[in-house]
Amino acid sequence: MDKGHTLPQDIRDLRHCLRMKSKYAILLVFVVALVIIEKENNIISRVSDKLKQTPQSLMEANSTDPGLVLSENGSLLSLSELDSAFLQLKSQLQNVTLQLGGSREPAMAQEPRRHVLLMATTRTGSSFVGEFFNQQGNIFYLFEPLWHIERTVSFEPGGANAVGSALVYRDVLKQLFLCDLYILENFITPLPEDHLTPFMFRRGSSRSLCEDPVCTPFVKKVFEKYHCKNRRCGPLNVTLAAEACLHKDHMALKTVRIRQLEFLRPLVEDPRLDMRIIQLVRDPRAVLASRIVAFSGKYETWKKWASEGEAPLNEDEVQRLRGNCESIRLSAELGLKQPAWLQGRYMLIRYEDIARSPLQNAKEMYRFAGISLTPQVEEWIQKNTQAPQDSNGIYSTQKNSSEQFEKWRFSIPFKLAQVVQSVCGPAMSLFGYKLASNPETLTNRSISLLEERRAFWIT
Numbered sequence: 001m002d003k004g005h006t007l008p009q010d011i012r013d014l015r016h017c018l019r020m021k022s023k024y025a026i027l028l029v030f031v032v033a034l035v036i037i038e039k040e041n042n043i044i045s046r047v048s049d050k051l052k053q054t055p056q057s058l059m060e061a062n063s064t065d066p067g068l069v070l071s072e073n074g075s076l077l078s079l080s081e082l083d084s085a086f087l088q089l090k091s092q093l094q095n096v097t098l099q100l101g102g103s104r105e106p107a108m109a110q111e112p113r114r115h116v117l118l119m120a121t122t123r124t125g126s127s128f129v130g131e132f133f134n135q136q137g138n139i140f141y142l143f144e145p146l147w148h149i150e151r152t153v154s155f156e157p158g159g160a161n162a163v164g165s166a167l168v169y170r171d172v173l174k175q176l177f178l179c180d181l182y183i184l185e186n187f188i189t190p191l192p193e194d195h196l197t198p199f200m201f202r203r204g205s206s207r208s209l210c211e212d213p214v215c216t217p218f219v220k221k222v223f224e225k226y227h228c229k230n231r232r233c234g235p236l237n238v239t240l241a242a243e244a245c246l247h248k249d250h251m252a253l254k255t256v257r258i259r260q261l262e263f264l265r266p267l268v269e270d271p272r273l274d275m276r277i278i279q280l281v282r283d284p285r286a287v288l289a290s291r292i293v294a295f296s297g298k299y300e301t302w303k304k305w306a307s308e309g310e311a312p313l314n315e316d317e318v319q320r321l322r323g324n325c326e327s328i329r330l331s332a333e334l335g336l337k338q339p340a341w342l343q344g345r346y347m348l349i350r351y352e353d354i355a356r357s358p359l360q361n362a363k364e365m366y367r368f369a370g371i372s373l374t375p376q377v378e379e380w381i382q383k384n385t386q387a388p389q390d391s392n393g394i395y396s397t398q399k400n401s402s403e404q405f406e407k408w409r410f411s412i413p414f415k416l417a418q419v420v421q422s423v424c425g426p427a428m429s430l431f432g433y434k435l436a437s438n439p440e441t442l443t444n445r446s447i448s449l450l451e452e453r454r455a456f457w458i459t
């Protein structure tokens with residue numbers, strides 16, 4: 001029989017109280033002991049060194065119990081998990097650290113490591129939004145690493161293989177978040193030798209892969225297809241990249257290749273990852289208009305149909321569009337339903353809202369991720385969202401964003417908008433994109449096609 005049930009309430013309260021007291025007594029003793037030892041050795045700075053190395057121990061631990069992970073090498077990490085009463089002790093310890101002349105940042109103030117997945121589809125502005133994370137020095141950011149997987153393992157869309165690909169994507173993502181970048185080597189062609197490759201997709205879009213020490217001295221004879229933007233580096237040493245990943249405080253990556261949120265569940269439930277998923281959506285009319293320009297080969301049929309008209313539109317193309325819209329909608333609906341496993345870990349955001357107030361929404365995304373935004377990022381946003389319209393490369397992120405986001409309205413034939421509206425209606429209504437019932441509405445600047453609502457949803 002459970003003894004707790006037979007004891008009177010006040011005794012149980014007392015026991016609880018004693019237990020709490022002893023908890024704090026132990027902590028207090030611990031803190032005092034630490035302070036005393038500090039006077040002899042410089043232990044606090046060593047401790048803070050150790051805390052900075054924690055990603056390594058998180059990597060090595062193959063336990064799934066977060067408590068175990070955190071309690072390795074003393075219970076220091078779990079201190080941050082304790083309730084608010086402990087904040088005071090924490091601040092005292094910080095004060096002591098400061099008084100003792102530690103020039104380091106107080107170890108306790110460090111944020112827990114976060115893993116942010118920016119989940120999008122092509123032409124939704126994900127390169128631009130990804131930069132918000134790429135620009136921050138303490139985040140290890142990867143741009144579309146799943147590109148290598150898609151290229152190597154061919155899957156037929158819609159068939160049983162679609163599930164297969166999703167599983168491979170998911171497992172690769174998990175290893176990447178754990179900084180096991182070697183996993184990518186299996187999918188890079190030609191196969192890297194000695195963990196060295198000049199073929200890392202869009203390396204230049206990842207600051208972390210282009211800064212010291214990952215940027216090794218330039219090797220003249222090696223052709224690097226995706227090189228760093230502002231400097232030449234030797235071929236990517238995957239070991240160095242993995243080490244950089246472990247040393248950064250946080251990890252973020254963007255992908256347009258995950259179609260179903262559901263598939264990410266094992267990652268979200270992995271206590272080592274403390275995942276945050278940001279799903280980025282954009283008006284499907286704008287997305288189609290942009291794809292026709294950017295992927296003109298693949299979207300030849302659409303282009304022809306839009307400009308000529310007479311020939312009927314290929315039904316397969318329409319079905320593909322419907323499939324795209326539906327998978328985005330289903331993922332968002334799942335996220336918004338707030339299942340327990342996604343609690344506090346899912347955010348839905350519209351590109352249009354980001355384009356209209358980039359800084360404000362960047363701040364919201366960082367707040368959601370639990371990472372403090374640095375002035376670096378703010379500066380980048382200021383500089384890259386108010387640029388004049390001359391720089392118009394298709395993957396360019398430098399534009400006057402509040403002007404750009406609805407340019408499509410004036411370039412898309414109305415019938416193209418109509419098809420999208422008829423096929424993507426449910427998604428559009430979920431995200432608050434208004435239908436245009438005639439060409440005049442589509443091109444009338446004073447009529448907004450955006451329902452004004454909360455700019456983002458966090459569950």
Ligand SMILES: *[C@@H]1O[C@H](CO)[C@@H](O)[C@H](O)[C@H]1NC(C)=O
Pocket residue numbers: 060061062
């Ligand atoms: C992981 O688990 C295996 C089997 O339980 C064990 O042999 C190994 O030492 C563990 N590795 C680490 C790094 O804890």
Ligand SMILES: *[C@@H]1O[C@H](CO)[C@@H](O)[C@H](O)[C@H]1NC(C)=O
Pocket residue numbers: 088089091092095
């Ligand atoms: C720590 O120092 C700050 C300013 O130096 C002070 O305001 C605060 O009360 C101190 N905290 C504790 C717990 O002593």
Ligand SMILES: *[C@@H]1O[C@H](CO)[C@@H](O)[C@H](O)[C@H]1NC(C)=O
Pocket residue numbers: 194195196237238239240
């Ligand atoms: C890659 O970097 C690691 C870590 O510094 C180093 O040990 C290794 O020799 C490097 N590989 C090559 C081929 O230079």
Ligand SMILES: *[C@@H]1O[C@H](CO)[C@@H](O)[C@H](O)[C@H]1NC(C)=O
Pocket residue numbers: 386387388400401402403
């Ligand atoms: C960007 O576009 C907006 C909206 O048209 C305009 O108000 C703003 O002045 C533009 N900014 C720059 C730097 O061109």
Ligand SMILES: *[C@@H]1O[C@H](CO)[C@@H](O)[C@H](O)[C@H]1NC(C)=O
Pocket residue numbers: 440444445446447
């Ligand atoms: C655009 O819409 C506004 C508001 O509905 C209307 O007053 C205006 O006449 C329209 N402009 C054109 C050119 O149709």
Ligand SMILES: CC(=O)N[C@H]1CO[C@H](CO)[C@@H](O)[C@@H]1O
Pocket residue numbers: 057072073
């Ligand atoms: C599990 C773990 O990380 N253990 C480490 C604790 O710290 C000692 C001394 O620094 C290391 O030798 C252990 O490997």
